[in-house]
Amino acid sequence: MNRLEIWGGVECTVLRSGGVWRDQVLETGHHDREGDLDLIAELGIRKLRYPVLWERVAPEDPSRLDWSWSDARLDRLRQLGCDPIVGLVHHGSGPAYTSLLDPEFPEKLAQYAVQAAARYPWVRDWTPVNEPLTTARFSGLYGHWFPHGNDPRSFLAALMNECRGTALAMRAIRRVRPDARLVQTEDLGRVFSTKPLAGQAAHENERRWLSLDLLSGLVDRHHPWYRIMMDEGVPQAHLDEMAAEPCVPDLIGINHYVTSDRFLDHRTHLYPSETIGGNGVMVYADTEAVRVPMPPDVQIGPEARLREAWERYRLPIAVTEAHLGCVEAEECVRWLMEVWNAASRLRQEGVDLCAVTVWSMFGAMDWCSLLRRKAGRYEPGVFDARHSPPRPTLLAEAVKSLATTGRYEAPIARKPGWWRREDRFVVERQALAGDD
Numbered sequence: 514m515n516r517l518e519i520w521g522g523v524e525c526t527v528l529r530s531g532g533v534w535r536d537q538v539l540e541t542g543h544h545d546r547e548g549d550l551d552l553i554a555e556l557g558i559r560k561l562r563y564p565v566l567w568e569r570v571a572p573e574d575p576s577r578l579d580w581s582w583s584d585a586r587l588d589r590l591r592q593l594g595c596d597p598i599v600g601l602v603h604h605g606s607g608p609a610y611t612s613l614l615d616p617e618f619p620e621k622l623a624q625y626a627v628q629a630a631a632r633y634p635w636v637r638d639w640t641p642v643n644e645p646l647t648t649a650r651f652s653g654l655y656g657h658w659f660p661h662g663n664d665p666r667s668f669l670a671a672l673m674n675e676c677r678g679t680a681l682a683m684r685a686i687r688r689v690r691p692d693a694r695l696v697q698t699e700d701l702g703r704v705f706s707t708k709p710l711a712g713q714a715a716h717e718n719e720r721r722w723l724s725l726d727l728l729s730g731l732v733d734r735h736h737p738w739y740r741i742m743m744d745e746g747v748p749q750a751h752l753d754e755m756a757a758e759p760c761v762p763d764l765i766g767i768n769h770y771v772t773s774d775r776f777l778d779h780r781t782h783l784y785p786s787e788t789i790g791g792n793g794v795m796v797y798a799d800t801e802a803v804r805v806p807m808p809p810d811v812q813i814g815p816e817a818r819l820r821e822a823w824e825r826y827r828l829p830i831a832v833t834e835a836h837l838g839c840v841e842a843e844e845c846v847r848w849l850m851e852v853w854n855a856a857s858r859l860r861q862e863g864v865d866l867c868a869v870t871v872w873s874m875f876g877a878m879d880w881c882s883l884l885r886r887k888a889g890r891y892e893p894g895v896f897d898a899r900h901s902p903p904r905p906t907l908l909a910e911a912v913k914s915l916a917t918t919g920r921y922e923a924p925i926a927r928k929p930g931w932w933r934r935e936d937r938f939v940v941e942r943q944a945l946a947g948d949d
Contacts, residue, residue: 517857518560518868519915520598521553522834524877524894525564528605528652529659530885538564540878541891541898548902550586553874554593556895556909557916561590562640562833562870563597565633567625568608575610575624580632587633598638598696598833601626601682602675604648604658612660613652613671619678626682630689638694641682644768645675646724647700657883666745673747676727680760697762698833699724701818702773705802705811710777713792717775722825729826730759766833766870767815767822771848771932774802774813783940803932804939816855819866829865832856836872837930838880838892842907847930849911850921871895871912875903 526537538544553561565583590597602622606613611621626641642648652658653668662668679697686693701721706714719737726732732739733756743749777797781789784798791797802813815832823830837848853869860866873894881890895912896903907925914921931937 515867516919517853517860517866519558519853519912520560520562520831520833520868520870521556521558521874521895521912522562522870522872523549523564523875524873524880525566525600526604526884527564527566527568528884530657530883533887535879535884535887536569537877538569541875542903543875543898544582546898546902547585547589549875549896550589550593550595552896552903552905554595556913558912559594559916560596560598560638560868562600562872563587563590564600564603565629566603566605567601567622568605570629571625572608573610575608575621578628584632587636591635596638597636598640599629599633599636600640600643601629602641602678603643604651606652606659613649613674614660614662614667615674618674619681622678623681623685627685627689630686630693634689637690637692638696638764639683639686640696640698640766641679641686642675643698644700645672645679646721649675649724651883657885665741669742669745669747672724673727673742673751676724676755676760677751679728680755680758683760694763695728695760696764696766696831696833697725697728698766698768700768700770700773701822702769702775703802703813703818703821704775704777705805705807705813706777707779709779710795710797713795713797714777725762725765725822725826727755728760728762730756730761732756762828764829764831764867765822765826766831767819768834768872769815769818769832769852770834771803771837772801773818776800776802776805776807778805778940785939800939804937806938806940814855815852816858819855819859819864823859823864823866829867831866831868831870833870834872835869836877836894838877840892842893843925843928844930846907846911846921846923846926847928848932849908850926851930851932853915853921869915871908 524537571578649672653662653671656663683695704714704717779797781798788798788800835852837845856866856869875896875898876894879890895908911921
């Protein structure tokens with residue numbers, strides 16, 4: 514078995530929120546820095562998640578495409594010997610002439626995809642839509658992003674459009690390059706809860722697999738979400754089409770964050786007000802599972818979620834985003850090593866897990882508000898883009914060591930991250946002991 518690889522990724526979200534377009538490539542300055550890719554290659558990274566986003570190439574008219582920026586960047590990656598995993602939509606809803614609720618979104622995305630493949634026929638790995646389930650939730654269920662839906666019908670319409678769009682896009686790409694691979698990313702965080710909210714947690718835990726189930730052809734008439742989707746207006750023909758002609762991922766990319774695993778608690782008085790929400794029937798707190806003293810038999814974190822995905826699909830896996838938004842660079846290194854070590858242990862068990870992707874190479878802007886507020890809140894990544902040229906952070910040292918030797922053994926990496934320290938809890942152990 515080959516050694517576990519370290520890959521890279523550039524935060525590249527383009528989306529609309531509250532009538533404002535956000536473009537992370539512009540806001541972090543990566544758009545204007547031609548030398549950024551050389552900095553990445555100098556770390557030993559040889560595979561990079563990279564954008565050729567629909568919204569950036571053809572923002573106003575599908576017949577007017579400007580490939581100039583992508584041409585220059587992909588050509589440089591090729592010269593550096595760094596293979597791109599090309600993304601076409603990253604948390605967005607497409608350009609201004611479409612949206613996730615546009616019935617023609619899948620066909621429009623496929624038309625763009627075939628043009629991208631024809632432009633870059635040497636690219637093998639593609640992610641037409643990043644995190645379709647997460648994006649559909651934030652855009653169609655919670656109302657955070659355009660088209661700001663906040664109901665199950667909008668959520669499921671958006672999700673089906675994204676999954677059909679992915680299937681049609683890969684079909685189009687494979688007309689150009691038959692061996693093109695689908696690298697399908699998703700956040701598969703699990704939900705835990707107190708007993709009164711067990712039904713809500715079960716609902717969300719069943720839902721978290723829906724994008725990958727759809728693409729894998731598993732949402733047939735026996736699937737628990739088949740009837741739910743039909744009842745919410747998803748055309749039966751589209752469901753049956755996905756089941757009959759699946760677009761099974763060649764690689765499942767799991768994006769896992771400290772915040773991915775959640776805990777729901779009906780005892781709202783124990784939690785800060787910003788965590789309080791509900792499902793229209795019950796009011797409850799929704800917080801990070803790492804902030805709650807969980808029972809010893811409950812498994813949270815990247816290793817548990819990666820194992821679940823392997824056991825469910827038995828498909829090759831990579832961690833396609835490992836990132837911690839934190840002002841303390843040491844903690845960012847500790848999180849990367851937590852994910853790296855989890856991946857290494859799973860490989861020893863026989864899991865087909867090939868890589869861990871260090872995300873946000875040049876940081877991210879305003880993700881602390883999910884891009885809903887333009888406050889200029891920058892968090893560094895492997896490089897700190899507030900300097901010119903971007904300055905390596907402690908993460909860069911760890912990444913280079915992992916890329917070249919497969920190990921990183923600095924003392925800071927051996928100390929526990931905040932998510933493993935006793936002072937992380939927002940409620941006391943005794944308060945959580947009873948959940949009635």
